[in-house]
Amino acid sequence: MKHIGNGRPTPRRRMNWIWISGGAFLLSLLAAGILIFFGKQLADLGITGNIYYIILIPLGFSSAAFLAGAMKSYASFTSNENITYGKLQLTGPIVIFALVVGGGFIMPNYNKKEQFDLKMRIVADNQPLQALNEGTVTLYIGKEPKTVNIHDGEVAFYNIPEQYHNRKVRIVPSIRNYQLADSNEVLISKNEDYVDIHVRRTQESMSTLVRGSVLDQKNMAVGNAFLDFSSGLATCYTDPNGNFSLTVPLPSGEKTQLKIVTDGITRFDEVVTISSTIPIDLRIDKTP
Template sequence: MNWIWISGVAFLLSFLAAGVLIFFGKELEDLGITGNIYYIILIPLGFSSAAFLAGAMKSYASFTSNESVSYGKLQLTGPIVIFALVVGGGFIMPNFNRKEQFDVKMRIVSNDRPMTTLNEGTVTLYIGKEPKTVNIHDGEVAFYNIPEKYHNRKVRIVPAINSYQLADSNEVLISKNEDYVDIHVTRTKESLSTLVRGSVLDQKNMAVVHALLDFSSGLATCYTDPNGNFSLTVPLPPGEKAQLKVVTDGITRFNEVVTISSTIPIDLRIDKTP
């Protein structure tokens, strides 16, 4: 009974591992470890078969030596044979019908900023019946187990990156001989401009009316309203810096560099002393 329990536990472990492979196959494939999980399953399954035959069924293996055979005679039965068939066969047989595959790594490239720290967004690769979508990590994505027939062929890709779009065609050439495929992206038209808001007050916290705000020497200009507030679209992406000049009564009251943002208002307090 002890051997039956031992073989049962080993079989249960392999059954659970098989369940992980079945239900989380797509996630494991994205990580490139599907094959590793499969081979791990073979070990407890082989021990389960061997333990059941050796302990419960009393199978055995023997070695005999005599004068007619110089190195003796090895007779294998039961557990060792079954273990070899399960584990060895599990390694060998899947390779009979396995088609050649290769991995493809893609690198996000942009002219306006380095993408090596990009850890948001996805890239979808359209091959076969089901597209593969992978999260971007450190500006790269990796697609595993691409069928050999796609070697040196163009495939369609669709990146989903906030404020960026493809700079070139949505088709790229993939090859098993290339370390990386570069995906060139550029900022979307919408992301190249920022809606800036703010207010201008004097030293007495009174609204400064009809003050001229000039971003980067004429890049974008506007005037404050009767409440001292202003709102305008600056043709710069968020995070960029620009020289801001505030003029009232023909006198420059403020002239400093500010950071362009659509979420953080530019609230200024100026000295209106003549």
């Protein structure tokens, strides 16, 4: 391809430059647009929003290159006795590059609203449940509710709009064996380290159906043995096969004193763990 005598590219070569740079500009613009309009969905997929700023560089270069082929551009520097540091004049691509990249950094934060993070703590009987690692808390705020898993008795909600500072919002905890002790509305504030969510055990969780069996040292069933949980809290007798079943007004996982009496003699007096899933199978000494 021949060049014109002044060193400038021929019209055909300029058109090829325009098409190539124009295509690169459109691709970069499309990528930037996807990151802007689908930022939340991409963030959910683990694609960070910082990629947007990386795309700004090729977008700026391609737009500058495109306009360089379609517009006359030049840069000049002049210096004389009247201008101490000289005078630099830029037009065309370099200006477009600066506008695209600089504007791309400024615009996303131009209308950015103030936000704050909100931490909530699960509290029962005025004591934080720091060992709680199951369940969720749903915060009803804005158009879509936010649901977060409980970890170490706490939940954290990020990027709460400033407009909800010092306002009441609705919460719904979902915790096995617990329910809200107060109203489902709490006052949130950006100035508080924690907002406490007060819960109490459900009535159903305060009692446990306990099953088990009592055997003697010869693995023979002990019938009509008297079982006494916590000195009269719950009592029952074993059936002829040595089995028993009763409801103890204690939550599953609690420890309690159990006494077993046969023929008027205490055969067992120890602490056991109440469980709705693990039977209490005991062996006693029936030696007179």
